[in-house]
Amino acid sequence: MxxxxxxxxxxxxxxxxxxxxxxxxxxxxxxxxxxxxxxxxxxxxxxxxxxxxxxxxxxxxxxxxxxxxxxxxxxxxxxxxxxxxxxxxxRMSEWSIEGRRVHAEAGASIPELVRATAEAGLSGIIHAAGVPGTLGGLVLMNGGTQRKGIGEQVVRTLIANERGELHAVRHDDLGFAYRTSNLQGQTAAILEVELELVPGEPAALIVDIDAILAERAAKFPFDLPNCGSTFLSNPAMYSIVGAPGRAIEEAGLKSVRRGGAQISEKHANFIVNLGGATDNDVLWLIALVRTTVQARTGFTMDCEVRHLSPDGRMRPAHEVADERWPDLRSSEG
Ligand SMILES: Cc1cc2nc3c(=O)[nH]c(=O)nc-3n(C[C@H](O)[C@H](O)[C@H](O)COP(=O)(O)OP(=O)(O)OC[C@H]3O[C@@H](n4cnc5c(N)ncnc54)[C@H](O)[C@@H]3O)c2cc1C
Incomplete structure (x- = not known):
């Protein structure tokens, strides 16, 4: 501190x-x-x-x-x-819509943007309904749902590099892949984003959004602080074992607690803060899940969530968990 x-x-x-x-x-x-x-x-x-x-x-x-x-x-x-x-x-959350194109500042709220584009008769990012956060964060993570990512709709971005130089970067140079982009691991800031969407019928799009929101509210533990899905779904693992939540539940880890953190009783791929949790509590649960699921299934699950160290290193949380508990891995893995 x-x-x-x-x-x-x-x-x-x-x-x-x-x-x-x-x-x-x-x-x-x-x-x-x-x-x-x-x-x-x-x-x-x-x-x-x-x-x-x-x-x-x-x-x-x-x-x-x-x-x-x-x-x-x-x-x-x-x-x-x-x-x-x-x-x-x-403070950087304005956007405008011209035809099929959306020009947005990177601080735009995803839930607001998804609804506004639907009301304007544009489809393409409806899959991100219910995903919290900003457009910049979503682009960096290539986030979305149903195995889709926002990257598919990104035409170009305005980026400042670590020296503070502004550059327009086109889709093909952003290196989008499942839940990642080549901006991860850099100090670069995404400042503006241009999206190209496809026409849709506003009333039908709003119905779709509301259905997605209702489904997510029934599945996810929104009553306690959390960071969404802790572990990434891995296609090879999915086809044999199923989604991370299922693998964690079948390993008997649902509801396990460490300090103020708990593997959610409602959805095992969420770690919730019951009150007073520390990063150590969350990281220990991550280490426990990785070790136990790896031992049972042979698949190693990686984190989507990113941990920020006091010295500024930003890494997927499982890398920090492995570093803090190498013995947990070797003794149980
Ligand atoms: C309840 C819940 C449900 C979720 N569901 C989903 C889901 O279904 N699908 C999904 O993909 N994600 C989901 N997430 C994760 C999260 O919402 C998304 O990854 C979101 O897009 C992150 O945006 P953010 O603004 O909060 O980014 P942050 O969490 O603030 O940052 C995430 C990363 O992006 C970087 N970053 C943020 N903004 C910028 C910027 N402008 N320029 C450069 N780098 C930046 C940060 O350095 C960090 O590395 C969920 C999270 C929660 C809490």
Missing amino acids: VEAVAVDLASTLREAVTGSVRFNEPLDTLSRWRIGGRAAAIVEPSSATEAAAVLRVMAERPEPIVVIGETSNMLFDSRGFDGVLMRVGP
């Missing part, structure tokens, strides 16, 4: 943005999972130009910078983050 932030970092960030700059901020109240220590600083740019300026000034500084959206796919470390979180969120 960071107790004090250098005065020069404060003035550097305040010069770069007109939006909000806050220091020594708690992450448990910000994060979807309600887990995390404190971040040295959180900055919310109001435009692509401001976001690029933040990256430019941070390229000259020792503190790490990490871009976040709504944190619906992130696990913060309970020790905190000794750097700057740049939130591309509500």
Whole structure:
């Protein structure tokens, strides 16, 4: 946890943005999972130009910078983050629709965008109904449902690289694959996104959205803080063992608790925060699930959720779980 932030970092960030700059901020109240220590600083740019300026000034500084959206796919470390979180969120959330094209800032809310495009008679991202978060986060993760990903609809994006240089990057250069893009593992910020959708009938699209939302509400534990599906579905495993939730349930791990974290009673691929959970609690459950399912089925499940270390390393959470509990793997695997 960071107790004090250098005065020069404060003035550097305040010069770069007109939006909000806050220091020594708690992450448990910000994060979807309600887990995390404190971040040295959180900055919310109001435009692509401001976001690029933040990256430019941070390229000259020792503190790490990490871009976040709504944190619906992130696990913060309970020790905190000794750097700057740049939130591309509500202050960068405008969009416009022209014909079949949607031009959106990356902080646009996915649930709002899905509904607005349906009302405008456009189909193509209806599969993302019920997925929380921002457009930028969804593009980075190539998220969606029904094995579809938003990447199919992305025509181009506006990106600032780690030096704060703005570039338009076209679909073919974004490296979309199942639940990933080649922007993962970079400091780059997705700032704007252009989507190409297909015509549909608004009333029918709204009916589809409402049906998806009702189905998800019945299946998923929305009453407790969580980060959606913890483990990725692996096609080879799916065809033999089934979805991760089923494999975890059949391993007898549903409802297992560690500290304040629990493998959900409602859906075993969700880990919920019953109150006061730490990242260690969640990561231990992840290590337990991986070890047990691997021993039973021969398949190793990887995480979709990403963990942020105090030093700024952002990695799939299973990599951190394996690092913290290597013995759990070797003794039970
Ligand atoms: C209840 C629940 C259900 C979910 N269901 C689904 C589902 O069905 N399908 C699915 O695919 N996902 C699902 N998710 C996961 C999550 O909603 C998506 O991955 C979402 O798109 C993440 O967006 P975010 O803004 O919250 O990103 P964050 O969680 O803030 O960030 C995720 C990653 O994206 C990076 N990032 C975020 N914004 C930017 C940006 N502008 N530029 C560069 N990098 C950025 C972060 O650094 C991080 O690596 C679910 C999550 C929850 C909590």
